[in-house]
Amino acid sequence: MLYANADPFLLHEPGGHLDVRVARYNALDNRRVRVEGSRWVPGPCTVKLEGARAAGYQTTILAVLRDPHHGAHARAWVARLTACLRVSIKRRMGLSPDAYGLEVRLIGVDTALGAPENRAGAPGEVGVLGIVTASSQPQASEIGKLINPFVLHCARTDDEELPTFAFPCSPATTGRDAPYEFALNHVMRPVLVITLAPLIARLLRIR
Structure with missing residues (x-):
């Protein structure tokens, strides 16, 4: 249910x-x-109709925060990182925020629930998973390349020195191609039913 x-x-x-x-x-x-x-x-x-559709094209990027200061303030860091990325993507690629999707999840902090997460802890390291969704795979890949240095060196405030975080693999970005989402889940009452078999048989007899 x-x-x-x-x-x-x-x-x-x-x-x-x-x-x-x-x-x-x-x-x-x-x-x-x-x-x-x-x-x-x-x-x-009635008949049951279900359907799925491509939800854009995705590229992911993965980094790791091991610095205790940034790990303790990971959500504030993500807010600043996202704001900086929006400005850079607009300036360098001419894309407004509604033209692509950008999500940053913190592995060990709020990966499953995101903002509604209410558990607090102090993990030894925090994984940073960036998910880019765009209208084409080349565009998603280009955004991934653009955000690469920000994920690696973004400081939490203007008064701090630039940190250096870790990429667990190289290249740091991975193309995921097209993810799919449910687009139709509906029970419909048929209005007209056409049986094709008699029509095909009649056409064969004519020929």
Whole structure:
């Protein structure tokens, strides 16, 4: 009910929908759950449509922060890094922020959840994963090359000396090609159904 479904209580499928608004979930043990009270509601004949589309083209870059000062202030560093990158990409490539995607995730800090992460800690090192999404692979790769020196040497403030971080591999950037995302998940009632077999048979007889 939670997977790829807009409503966690109503699941629309061909021929009706599953209603679990009054369902009861009881744990029988550590591996089994008994579900009672679900109701199948018959409906008109429908078809399920699902689809995916390319969500641009991506290049990633990976660096590692081992400096305790920058590791302790990693999120503030990312905010400054991102602001500097936006300005540089606009100046050197003429791209506004809405023409590409730029995301920086901190491995060991907030990789899974990003901004909503509420756990705090002091890891010995922090991985910096930059994800660039653009309209073409060459453009994504070019942005990756442009941000390379910033990820390696960006200081947290103007008053600090330029640091040097680590690239765990060379080249630091990797082209990922096109990632895909769900673009269609819909139950549709057919309006017109055309059977092609009789039409093809008739055309063959004519020839």
